[in-house]
Amino acid sequence: MTDALSAMLATHDVILADGATGTNLFNMGLMSGDAPEMWNVEHPKKITALYKGAVDAGSDLFLTNTFGGNASRLKLHDAHRRVRELNRVSAELGREVADRAGRKVIVAASVGPTGEIMEPVGALSHALAVEMFHEQAEALKEGGADVLWLETISAPEEYRAAAEAFALAHMPWVGTMSFDTAGRTMMGVTSSAMTQMVEDLPNPPLAYGANCGVGASDLLRTVLGFTAQGGTRPVVAKGNAGIPKYVEGHIHYDGTPELMAEYAVMARNCGARVIGGCCGTTPEHLRHMRDALDSRPRGDRPDLEEIAARLGGFSSAADGTGDGEGAPTRERRGRRRRD
Amino acid sequence: MSDEDDIILSELDDDELVQQMFDDLYDGLKEEIEESVHILLDRGWVPYRILTEALVGGMKIVGDDFRDGILFVPEVLLAANAMKGGMFILKPLLAETGAPRVGKMVIGTVKGDIHDIGKNLVGMMMEGAGFEVVDLGINNDVDKYLGALESEKPDILGMSALLTTTMPYMKVVIDTLIEKGMREDYIVLVGGAPLNEEFGRAIGADAYCRDAAVAVETAKTWVARKHNRMSA
Numbered sequence: 001m002t003d004a005l006s007a008m009l010a011t012h013d014v015i016l017a018d019g020a021t022g023t024n025l026f027n028m029g030l031m032s033g034d035a036p037e038m039w040n041v042e043h044p045k046k047i048t049a050l051y052k053g054a055v056d057a058g059s060d061l062f063l064t065n066t067f068g069g070n071a072s073r074l075k076l077h078d079a080h081r082r083v084r085e086l087n088r089v090s091a092e093l094g095r096e097v098a099d100r101a102g103r104k105v106i107v108a109a110s111v112g113p114t115g116e117i118m119e120p121v122g123a124l125s126h127a128l129a130v131e132m133f134h135e136q137a138e139a140l141k142e143g144g145a146d147v148l149w150l151e152t153i154s155a156p157e158e159y160r161a162a163a164e165a166f167a168l169a170h171m172p173w174v175g176t177m178s179f180d181t182a183g184r185t186m187m188g189v190t191s192s193a194m195t196q197m198v199e200d201l202p203n204p205p206l207a208y209g210a211n212c213g214v215g216a217s218d219l220l221r222t223v224l225g226f227t228a229q230g231g232t233r234p235v236v237a238k239g240n241a242g243i244p245k246y247v248e249g250h251i252h253y254d255g256t257p258e259l260m261a262e263y264a265v266m267a268r269n270c271g272a273r274v275i276g277g278c279c280g281t282t283p284e285h286l287r288h289m290r291d292a293l294d295s296r297p298r299g300d301r302p303d304l305e306e307i308a309a310r311l312g313g314f315s316s317a318a319d320g321t322g323d324g325e326g327a328p329t330r331e332r333r334g335r336r337r338r339d
Numbered sequence: 340m341s342d343e344d345d346i347i348l349s350e351l352d353d354d355e356l357v358q359q360m361f362d363d364l365y366d367g368l369k370e371e372i373e374e375s376v377h378i379l380l381d382r383g384w385v386p387y388r389i390l391t392e393a394l395v396g397g398m399k400i401v402g403d404d405f406r407d408g409i410l411f412v413p414e415v416l417l418a419a420n421a422m423k424g425g426m427f428i429l430k431p432l433l434a435e436t437g438a439p440r441v442g443k444m445v446i447g448t449v450k451g452d453i454h455d456i457g458k459n460l461v462g463m464m465m466e467g468a469g470f471e472v473v474d475l476g477i478n479n480d481v482d483k484y485l486g487a488l489e490s491e492k493p494d495i496l497g498m499s500a501l502l503t504t505t506m507p508y509m510k511v512v513i514d515t516l517i518e519k520g521m522r523e524d525y526i527v528l529v530g531g532a533p534l535n536e537e538f539g540r541a542i543g544a545d546a547y548c549r550d551a552a553v554a555v556e557t558a559k560t561w562v563a564r565k566h567n568r569m570s571a
Binding site for chain 2: 022025026030034036098115117121122154155169180181182183184186188243244245246247250251255279280284298316
């Protein structure tokens with residue numbers, strides 16, 4: 001049987017994903033420091049409203065409120081023994097919303113990073129990472145998610161561990177990384193390196209791409225890096241609605257709905273097949289993105305100048321493709337003493 | 340690479356050895372750094388000179404290349420680990436010899452936030468620059484910060500947050516400091532992926548630090564300013 005996302009990719013030129021989870025829950029009263037995942041059981045109506053907000057705005061796919069739902073992250077809230085419950089319930093709430101939408105809507109189960117650094121640089125072992133991702137994946141599957149959605153990853157080791165866990169859960173998946181440091185992920189992964197890694201996986205994702213990061217312009221520069229390589233695997237673009245600002249006691253993102261509409265059109269022109277927002281993206285932004293994608297024609301692939309002109313400048317000069325930016329080098333005295 | 344002539348550290352003269360330590364820090368070679376520190380001690384270098392000229396000098400290069408997007412987190416962690424090896428040898432000796440103190444920092448991730456990669460990097464780079472660092476770990480509420488400020492008497496308070504849901508908590512801490520009349524006693528630096536300069540200003544921090552390298556430079560500037568103010 002074909003999975004729901006593959007089926008939708010076959011019939012849709014472009015899929016509109018959802019916006020922010022944290023930002024929107026904040027607007028509903030989530031307090032700084034609380035675990036959003038607890039709301040799946042404590043305030044299920046608000047989570048349903050969150051999902052419905054995206055669906056009513058025209059999203060074809062939305063993510064569950066399970067980003068921090070792995071044992072490593074829930075440990076902080078002393079909820080690491082509730083991984084199964086919190087994830088299952090969140091996916092169930094999503095399933096209900098999607099099934100009542102009156103059109104095909106995909107429940108994509110969010111899986112965020114463990115927050116730990118993996119071996120050999122850090123302490124988290126591959127085996128333990130796989131175990132934690134697997135635990136979360138099984139619960140999301142049990143709750144009725146259509147596809148698992150790995151996001152905001154910076155280390156290739158963690159991406160691979162999640163891939164292995166998702167294979168154990170026999171679930172189709174999508175995986176995006178966050179490119180926030182001079183065009184690369186925090187751990188130094190370039191867009192081309194990510195493409196290579198994805199294609200080398202024994203169970204590659206249905207789609208891959210970028211989310212969060214520094215803003216719409218940077219995100220599209222990364223998307224251009226993916227699509228420049230001429231692969232056929234669908235690319236995901238989920239960028240933040242501008243830059244966070246502190247206004248009267250809460251966080252406000254400065255990207256307007258109009259800017260995000262422009263971003264969505266540009267993302268399609270860059271070759272992205274799944275387009276959504278990330279932090280700061282509200283249903284209002286999504287409505288504008290939906291309208292723009294439906295009403296405006298596909299245009300030519302933009303260059304960096306056009307992206308900067310329409311969406312604003314880039315946060316760094318390096319584009320993170322690893323090309324033409326002078327390979328990382330440093331004048332050295334001579335030999336390395338060890339490999 | 341390893342088939343090339345091995346360098347015998349003890350055969351290098353002082354200048355060459357310090358240059359080699361820069362390379363070894365850059366490559367994250369902990370054992371080599373430890374060996375070199377011992378060699379310099381045997382040659383009569385005072386601990387403070389080894390710290391500032393060899394270790395801090397080498398970490399400055401690492402920090403600059405991190406800032407410039409040439410090195411990334413994994414390389415910096417390895418370099419900091421090598422530095423730590425050297426510091427472990429020097430620390431007791433520095434205390435014995437009454438070496439001057441660069442400054443002291445209390446650092447921690449705010450309540451509700453368990454992310455510590457960036458915070459750890461800042462701590463390591465600050466140590467790399469010769470600062471004494473007291474790490475409160477993750478998920479710190481106001482009381483924990485205040486308790487540490489009172490017991491440790493640092494020059495700097497550093498707060499980190501990776502989530503838009505947790506970053507407003509920094510203002511809670513700063514507002515409490517103001518309330519208790521303690522705000523002016525400390526330099527408050529904030530950092531974390533979703534923050535920016537404007538946010539830092541809005542919540543009343545002294546400075547926002549984009550990355551660990553910037554944090555070190557900012558800390559140095561503010562501590563120097565603070566010392567000037569105190570002696571003025």
